[in-house]
Amino acid sequence: MSFAIDNEVKDRVRLSVNIVDLISSYTELRRQGRGFVAACPFHDDRRPSLQINPERQTWKCWVCDIGGDVFSWVMKRENVGFPEALRMLADRVGIVLEEDKGKGNRDDKKRLYDAMAWAVQEFQQCLLHAPEGAAARQYLQDRGLSDESIRKFQLGFAPESWSWLIDRASSKGIGADLLEYVGLAARGERGSRYDRFRNRAIFPIRDVQSRPIAVGGRVLPGASADVAKYVNCSETRLYHKSHQLYGLDLARDSIVKAKQAIVMEGYTDVIMSVQHGIGNAVACCGTALGEHQIKLLRRYCDSVVLLLDGDEAGQRRTREILELFVTEQMDLRILTLPDGMDPCDFLLKRSGGELQELVKGAVDALEHKLRVVCQGFDPLLDTHRANTALEDVLETMSRVSKDSLLSNEALRLRHDQLIARLGRQFGIEPSEIRMRMESIRRSAAERAKQRQEFRQNFAKTSTPNERIIGERGASVSEQLAAPNSGKAIDSSGSRFENEAAVCRYSEMNAIECELFEVMVLYADLVPMAIERFPVANLSCHTAKTIFQTYLDLELAGHTLDFESVLSAVEDAGVKSVLVSVESKAAEKLSYSKLSPEERLHSLCERLSGQEDRAHRRQQISMLENKHIDDNTAIDLLAQIVQQARLKHGLVETDTP
Numbered sequence: 250m251s252f253a254i255d256n257e258v259k260d261r262v263r264l265s266v267n268i269v270d271l272i273s274s275y276t277e278l279r280r281q282g283r284g285f286v287a288a289c290p291f292h293d294d295r296r297p298s299l300q301i302n303p304e305r306q307t308w309k310c311w312v313c314d315i316g317g318d319v320f321s322w323v324m325k326r327e328n329v330g331f332p333e334a335l336r337m338l339a340d341r342v343g344i345v346l347e348e349d350k351g352k353g354n355r356d357d358k359k360r361l362y363d364a365m366a367w368a369v370q371e372f373q374q375c376l377l378h379a380p381e382g383a384a385a386r387q388y389l390q391d392r393g394l395s396d397e398s399i400r401k402f403q404l405g406f407a408p409e410s411w412s413w414l415i416d417r418a419s420s421k422g423i424g425a426d427l428l429e430y431v432g433l434a435a436r437g438e439r440g441s442r443y444d445r446f447r448n449r450a451i452f453p454i455r456d457v458q459s460r461p462i463a464v465g466g467r468v469l470p471g472a473s474a475d476v477a478k479y480v481n482c483s484e485t486r487l488y489h490k491s492h493q494l495y496g497l498d499l500a501r502d503s504i505v506k507a508k509q510a511i512v513m514e515g516y517t518d519v520i521m522s523v524q525h526g527i528g529n530a531v532a533c534c535g536t537a538l539g540e541h542q543i544k545l546l547r548r549y550c551d552s553v554v555l556l557l558d559g560d561e562a563g564q565r566r567t568r569e570i571l572e573l574f575v576t577e578q579m580d581l582r583i584l585t586l587p588d589g590m591d592p593c594d595f596l597l598k599r600s601g602g603e604l605q606e607l608v609k610g611a612v613d614a615l616e617h618k619l620r621v622v623c624q625g626f627d628p629l630l631d632t633h634r635a636n637t638a639l640e641d642v643l644e645t646m647s648r649v650s651k652d653s654l655l656s657n658e659a660l661r662l663r664h665d666q667l668i669a670r671l672g673r674q675f676g677i678e679p680s681e682i683r684m685r686m687e688s689i690r691r692s693a694a695e696r697a698k699q700r701q702e703f704r705q706n707f708a709k710t711s712t713p714n715e716r717i718i719g720e721r722g723a724s725v726s727e728q729l730a731a732p733n734s735g736k737a738i739d740s741s742g743s744r745f746e747n748e749a750a751v752c753r754y755s756e757m758n759a760i761e762c763e764l765f766e767v768m769v770l771y772a773d774l775v776p777m778a779i780e781r782f783p784v785a786n787l788s789c790h791t792a793k794t795i796f797q798t799y800l801d802l803e804l805a806g807h808t809l810d811f812e813s814v815l816s817a818v819e820d821a822g823v824k825s826v827l828v829s830v831e832s833k834a835a836e837k838l839s840y841s842k843l844s845p846e847e848r849l850h851s852l853c854e855r856l857s858g859q860e861d862r863a864h865r866r867q868q869i870s871m872l873e874n875k876h877i878d879d880n881t882a883i884d885l886l887a888q889i890v891q892q893a894r895l896k897h898g899l900v901e902t903d904t905p
């Protein structure tokens with residue numbers, strides 16, 4: 250059994266248990282603001298001090314300075330270890346943990362495809378013919394979607410009912426468990442299944458072979474404001490959202506013909522484009538365009554125009570987009586429409602021809618990035634800001650490994666072209682740019698080495714108390730069966746009562762708190778944070794443990810959003826620290842003016858400032874060594890001067 254399955258079980262239990270229901274079965278809750286409060290059962294409380302956050306599904310008492318999720322609540326209240334808590338919660342919601350052992354049924358992919366195809370047909374019949382589909386028909390018509398489009402894209406409607414689909418399925422001999430496996434049904438308290446899509450227009454997502462593998466559901470106008478506008482199927486055996494593009498099955502031929510794909514953000518954008526004669530449009534299904542999707546598109550074309558809604562979205566993602574551009578050998582262009590319009594609006598107000606014209610003028614990812622980082626100043630005049638901007642671009646470009654540059658001529662050629670363009674933009678010789686990139690590469694390699702050493706040392710020194718995540722080799726059921734002795738798969742050491750090597754929020758310094766705040770708030774920044782933060786700067790056990798936790802989860806390909814990290818962690822102390830970090834982070838959000846990237850950037854900047862100084866001290870002490878020979882001394886001096894020049898933006902532009 251793999252690590253991923255362990256976490257899958259944890260996630261299923263976590264998603265099925267509502268923390269408000271859980272805690273209210275122990276103690277009386279009172280609504281306060283967006284959350285609930287209760288008298289804390291862990292200290293003599295008159296206030297009430299226990300805070301419950303339904304959005305995050307966490308609890309926290311600042312007086313006791315403990316907190317956590319549903320698992321750590323049960324661990325603390327029932328005085329049990331993680332496996333017992335998992336079993337108790339699973340029982341509570343009727344999830345049978347052993348079920349995953351007999352995976353035979355789930356492995357039968359054909360049944361899953363059939364169930365999905367059947368459901369899509371039911372949704373469509375409902376939209377086209379049923380009386381309860383009338384409002385949805387009206388809505389789609391109002392949005393300008395033609396009958397032909399509705400049929401082509403197999404749009405449908407799921408009525409307002411908790412069991413409309415499940416009831417129909419059971420009359421056809423399709424089990425509710427099957428609907429759950431394909432993401433159309435979910436499980437509530439006590440394990441009963443219900444329809445996930447209710448009172449929503451349904452957009453089926455099909456693979457390249459036109460088989461429905463998932464659906465997206467959009468609320469109709471007039472729905473209450475606290476309902477999510479879009480709901481998508483969760484990841485299933487059929488559907489991995491980062492590997493799919495909406496509409497690709499229909500767009501394939503047009504993409505080949507146009508030698509280009511246009512990637513949009515919304516389902517209706519794609520449908521409307523096709524309706525306006527733009528056949529090569531596809532959409533990401535609720536993710537940012539990533540490497541898997543680029544690889545998929547490269548089968549059909551070598552140019553992609555990414556159409557982003559609004560300037561802000563485009564600016565936030567310049568780094569990832571540039572990285573894709575540099576590493577994926579795809580001509581990646583960026584376009585944002587005027588006046589913050591999305592493609593659907595644009596096509597209704599203007600025309601397909603006008604959109605095509607704009608697409609032709611889209612700038613490539615480097616140009617886009619340069620425009621964003623050089624906004625508001627002239628890079629040839631303001632050298633200090635130009636240096637920061639250049640550094641930012643080079644940092645991304647340096648992620649292409651030297652090996653791949655050496656072995657791949659096309660990639661190398663493109664790299665050279667990009668460097669030449671940067672040289673022109675910033676008025677710097679290409680050789681100088683190469684040198685800087687080299688130095689950025691070296692410090693990245695140094696950090697990677699430190700990270701590896703950190704992992705090894707941590708593994709050596711950590712005791713069973715510190716093993717955070719379930720044993721990779723053991724399934725949950727095996728863990729459950731294990732006696733609570735000192736054996737390898739025992740995790741009773743993670744109880745609150747165990748005082749050895751306990752993690753404490755107060756142990757961390759300001760930089761560490763800031764780092765983890767950024768990480769819990771912005772899952773998409775975690776990989777960058779891991780890569781850029783020099784581990785040698787972690788000062789205390791708690792920070793090292795949290796960092797190690799993220800490293801492990803990232804390596805295992807686990808999702809890194811706060812809730813799933815919290816549930817993957819079994820140690821109650823670590824959970825508690827994470828919850829504290831998240832509360833502080835949420836507080837800070839209301840007054841922090843910096844963007845998440847800026848926060849991370851300035852954090853690493855502060856640290857690398859410290860590193861530079863340490864490095865210079867080392868060089869100077871080498872110079873002071875009397876046994877040093879002249880050549881080495883001159884080299885060292887030249888390095889120090891060069892570093893100082895770089896730092897102050899004094900770069901030579903007239904070197905050969």
Ligand SMILES: [Zn+2]
Nearest residue numbers: 289292310313
């Ligand atoms: Zn308390």
